[in-house]
Amino acid sequence: MKKHNLTKTFVGVLAAGLVAFSVTAPVQAEEESAIARGGQLYDKWFAVIGADKPKDTHKAWPSSNTKKKGNATWRCKACHGWDLRGADGAYAKGSYKTGIPGIRKFDGGDPADVIAVAKDATHGLGMIPDTDLADLALFVTKGQVDMTKYINADKSVNGDVAKGAAYYNTLCAGCHGKNGEKPKDMKKSLGKVVSGNPWEGLHKIMNGQPDEAMPALRALPMDIVIDTLAYTVTLPKKK
Numbered sequence: 001m002k003k004h005n006l007t008k009t010f011v012g013v014l015a016a017g018l019v020a021f022s023v024t025a026p027v028q029a030e031e032e033s034a035i036a037r038g039g040q041l042y043d044k045w046f047a048v049i050g051a052d053k054p055k056d057t058h059k060a061w062p063s064s065n066t067k068k069k070g071n072a073t074w075r076c077k078a079c080h081g082w083d084l085r086g087a088d089g090a091y092a093k094g095s096y097k098t099g100i101p102g103i104r105k106f107d108g109g110d111p112a113d114v115i116a117v118a119k120d121a122t123h124g125l126g127m128i129p130d131t132d133l134a135d136l137a138l139f140v141t142k143g144q145v146d147m148t149k150y151i152n153a154d155k156s157v158n159g160d161v162a163k164g165a166a167y168y169n170t171l172c173a174g175c176h177g178k179n180g181e182k183p184k185d186m187k188k189s190l191g192k193v194v195s196g197n198p199w200e201g202l203h204k205i206m207n208g209q210p211d212e213a214m215p216a217l218r219a220l221p222m223d224i225v226i227d228t229l230a231y232t233v234t235l236p237k238k239k
């Protein structure tokens with residue numbers, strides 16, 4: 001190939017790359033953040049949209065469970081679990097036991113079906129604005145993680161603790177402290193929270209904390225997320 005042809009080819013490839021980048025990358029980036037926001041809505045939608053906390057107990061909350069009441073029963077996670085597996089997962093027992101199924105079947109499903117479920121008579125969540133329901137539906141259909149691959153029933157995490165230490169110290173310690181002792185208003189240490197409920201830990205690491213500046217690591221490769229989680233569960237249980 002002659003030199004000027006090479007240059008032309010190079011410019012052509014570069015241009016094609018730029019076009020591909022400008023067409024695909026921002027869209028993906030936008031979707032990734034919408035999914036993370038959907039994950040926060042799944043966690044505590046009323047905190048994310050700044051709505052009043054529901055006062056009554058949700059009508060779909062079974063009377064057999066008297067341990068939880070009021071706004072706690074309105075969070076998607078309360079009925080369907082941090083692990084998204086409902087009665088088949090961690091909420092098969094404990095204070096959130098309800099017998100309600102998980103949402104794993106909707107993984108890869110149609111977002112419109114999720115919006116319809118949220119507005120149905122069981123859920124009665126039509127007061128959540130459609131734009132927010134759209135993010136929530138993206139999370140349910142495109143953002144689910146099969147947590148059984150990463151977290152075992154005994155709460156152990158299949159990650160590399162040594163690598164996770166470096167990730168934690170650079171990504172999290174600025175806000176949570178090297179020992180998970182911060183922020184001050186957290187009643188329990190981060191190690192206590194996450195070792196007690198690694199499924200919650202994974203959800204928060206991927207999606208962030210509702211109404212807080214905490215980042216969502218969803219855009220990072222899964223091994224970084226899991227290694228970070230594996231280290232976080234080893235942090236001190238006491239503040």
Ligand code: HEC
Pocket residue numbers: 042045058059060061073074075076077078079080100101102103104105106114117118122123125136140
């Ligand atoms: C108070 C409990 C409760 C809350 C809160 C709740 N759900 Fe549900 N959800 C249910 C029940 C009960 C069913 C099952 C209905 C049935 O058996 O057909 C269900 C079913 C579903 C299903 C269908 C699952 C399947 O496999 O058929 C999806 C999707 C779903 N809910 C999403 C959500 C989302 C998203 C939120 C938060 C905005 C939410 N739910 C909040 C009780 C709840």
Ligand code: HEC
Pocket residue numbers: 168171172173174175176183185186187190193194200201204205209212213214215217228232
């Ligand atoms: C910009 C600051 C910031 C960064 C960075 C940050 N977080 Fe957070 N995180 C917060 C705040 C603020 C809260 C809410 C604390 C509270 O409830 O008082 C929080 C809450 C949490 C919770 C939920 C605790 C609970 O009891 O509800 C977990 C788990 C968590 N963070 C883990 C992490 C991990 C792991 C990292 C690193 C990947 C991280 N965070 C990075 C600010 C941050």
